[in-house]
Amino acid sequence: xxxxxxxxxxxxxxxxxxxxxxxxxxxxxxxxxxxxxxxxxxxxxxxxxxxxxxxxxxxxxxxxxxxxxxxxxxxxxxxxxxxxxxxxxxxxxxxxxxxxxxxxxxxxxxxxxxxxxxxxxxxxxxxxxxxxxxxxxxxxxxxxxxxxxxxxxxxxxxxxxxxxxxxxxxxxxxxxxxxxxxxxxxxxxxxxxxxxxxxxxxxxxxxxxxxxxxxxxxxxxxxxxxxxxxxxxxxxxxxxxxxxxxxxxxxxxxxxxxxxxxxxxxxxxxxxxxxxxxxxxxxxxxxxxxxxxxxxxxxxxxxxxxxxxxxxxxxxxxxxxxxxxxxxxxxxxxxxxxxxxxxxxxxxxxxxxxxxxxxxxxxxxxxxxxxxxxxxxxxxxxxxxxxxxxxxxxxxxxxxxxxxxxxxxxxxxxxxxxxxxxxxxxxxxxxxxxxxxxxxxxxxxxxxxxxxxxxxxxxxxxxxxxxxxxxxxxxxxxxxxxxxxxxxxxxxxxxxxxxxxxxxxxxxxxxxxxxxxxxxxxxxxxxxxxxxxxxxxx
Numbered sequence: 001x002x003x004x005x006x007x008x009x010x011x012x013x014x015x016x017x018x019x020x021x022x023x024x025x026x027x028x029x030x031x032x033x034x035x036x037x038x039x040x041x042x043x044x045x046x047x048x049x050x051x052x053x054x055x056x057x058x059x060x061x062x063x064x065x066x067x068x069x070x071x072x073x074x075x076x077x078x079x080x081x082x083x084x085x086x087x088x089x090x091x092x093x094x095x096x097x098x099x100x101x102x103x104x105x106x107x108x109x110x111x112x113x114x115x116x117x118x119x120x121x122x123x124x125x126x127x128x129x130x131x132x133x134x135x136x137x138x139x140x141x142x143x144x145x146x147x148x149x150x151x152x153x154x155x156x157x158x159x160x161x162x163x164x165x166x167x168x169x170x171x172x173x174x175x176x177x178x179x180x181x182x183x184x185x186x187x188x189x190x191x192x193x194x195x196x197x198x199x200x201x202x203x204x205x206x207x208x209x210x211x212x213x214x215x216x217x218x219x220x221x222x223x224x225x226x227x228x229x230x231x232x233x234x235x236x237x238x239x240x241x242x243x244x245x246x247x248x249x250x251x252x253x254x255x256x257x258x259x260x261x262x263x264x265x266x267x268x269x270x271x272x273x274x275x276x277x278x279x280x281x282x283x284x285x286x287x288x289x290x291x292x293x294x295x296x297x298x299x300x301x302x303x304x305x306x307x308x309x310x311x312x313x314x315x316x317x318x319x320x321x322x323x324x325x326x327x328x329x330x331x332x333x334x335x336x337x338x339x340x341x342x343x344x345x346x347x348x349x350x351x352x353x354x355x356x357x358x359x360x361x362x363x364x365x366x367x368x369x370x371x372x373x374x375x376x377x378x379x380x381x382x383x384x385x386x387x388x389x390x391x392x393x394x395x396x397x398x399x400x401x402x403x404x405x406x407x408x409x410x411x412x413x414x415x416x417x418x419x420x421x422x423x424x425x426x427x428x429x430x431x432x433x434x435x436x437x438x439x440x441x442x443x444x445x446x447x448x449x450x451x452x453x454x455x456x457x458x459x460x461x462x463x464x465x466x467x468x469x470x471x472x473x474x475x476x477x478x479x480x481x482x483x484x485x486x487x488x489x490x491x492x493x494x495x496x497x498x499x500x501x502x503x504x505x506x507x508x509x510x511x512x513x514x515x516x517x518x519x520x521x522x523x524x525x526x527x528x529x530x531x532x533x534x535x536x537x538x
Contacts, residue, residue, distance in 0.1 A: 023059040041112035124193035124226035134200035145236025155347035162369035169203035171213035190219035232353040233265030310345035377511020384536035398436025427455030447477040451487035454517035
């Protein structure tokens with residue numbers, strides 16, 4: 001366990017469940033990190049609570065929030081994002097005592113204002129303090145990469161949970177688990193800093209010893225993990241993604257944000273075949289971060305014992321995993337796709353980087369917990385009585401779509417199947433995905449069905465029509481069916497009409513998510529997995 005980088009002075013170390021923070025403590029933390037500008041209260045401007053008098057010197061917060069609708073008389077409110085002064089109306093009526101912001105809102109509230117240089121960084125610093133620096137009570141593992149984060153996180157969690165007898169927590173883009181066994185659907189790949197430290201605290205209070213989490217590029221871009229140090233980090237791969245005005249302006253910026261995990265980890269595990277691996281290795285050297293590697297190939301005779309390799313066994317039915325040239329066992333995963341053995345190798349390398357001895361029999365036994373891992377909506381396969389195959393996956397860009405089609409070719413290629421791809425693309429962001437998905441698939445499938453995916457302010461019809469325009473292969477069929485469930489029904493109907501040829505239906509992008517975001521509101525949806533299962537299994 002390590003102390004969070006950039007954490008506040010040790011003068012504030014509340015008990016695990018105290019969840020309190022005084023105004024004086026908050027000011028001290030922000031000042032020590034160069035965030036404090038001033039405090040504005042009752043017409044006074046100052047840099048300390050003492051200077052404002054007894055009322056503020058004794059002010060204590062028992063709650064923190066970034067939602068102005070969720071405050072009380074002892075809540076510290078963070079005014080972040082597109083915050084408007086009008087939002088304070090309800091907060092004022094609820095007795096808001098204090099807010100943190102990058103601008104003065106004293107014209108709209110009688111609450112004290114802590115004015116800071118960066119409200120997102122300030123929220124991360126104060127959230128860590130409010131929840132008692134929970135990362136200090138856990139071995140924290142962070143995983144980043146363009147693809148494979150979720151699967152690798154689940155594999156890593158399964159090993160650590162087996163080894164620790166249920167004392168590993170998980171924060172992923174699919175589910176969060178803070179007690180070792182109960183999984184709840186998550187909203188973000190990496191939670192907002194306030195939610196992140198709350199979940200960490202919950203995990204530590206539940207007796208967890210490990211916490212495995214996905215770390216998105218946006219987590220560093222918008223400071224969701226500011227000040228958080230990882231005992232072990234992993235960088236799986238990199239390819240252009242999330243390039244848009246509201247995400248990353250360029251690939252360089254995307255890559256740079258992801259690279260920050262190296263500077264914020266004690267030990268970084270990287271894919272030996274990572275593009276620009278040399279730059280990440282330079283980062284590790286500059287930051288004195290230990291480095292090890294994993295790779296999807298047979299180990300060379302001179303393999304480093306700290307590096308992990310995964311490669312097919314001679315029977316072609318399983319994969320072998322080695323630490324250097326030392327065999328760790330034979331594995332058959334429940335999640336299809338050879339690329340998932342690279343994720344498995346990464347997980348093994350990660351647990352080694354977190355301090356576990358791979359030569360230990362208990363650890364080697366725990367490694368086999370990966371074989372039982374299934375992830376709802378991730379490479380889930382359903383087969384109807386007539387042989388139609390439906391696969392539901394979270395693939396959402398060109399690289400992951402190509403990997404999915406590679407799996408279909410390997411598994412079903414001998415049947416020369418008709419492949420129907422049901423896809424859309426998120427609104428207002430990652431615009432390149434729309435072209436990349438089409439280009440990755442158009443020469444390998446029979447038909448596209450473009451449909452709804454999560455939107456911000458863009459119209460789904462416009463996104464689908466844009467994707468249609470990227471099609472250059474005149475032989476591939478395509479249509480737009482806005483209603484996602486109807487799109488799946490149309491694909492299954494098409495498959496049932498095809499006689500004498502197997503149809504493989506790929507529904508990508510949503511997995512088992514039980515909602516579709518429409519104009520930034522969550523609209524209930526049964527989930528691709530549930531719809532596909534119902535259509536194919538009756």
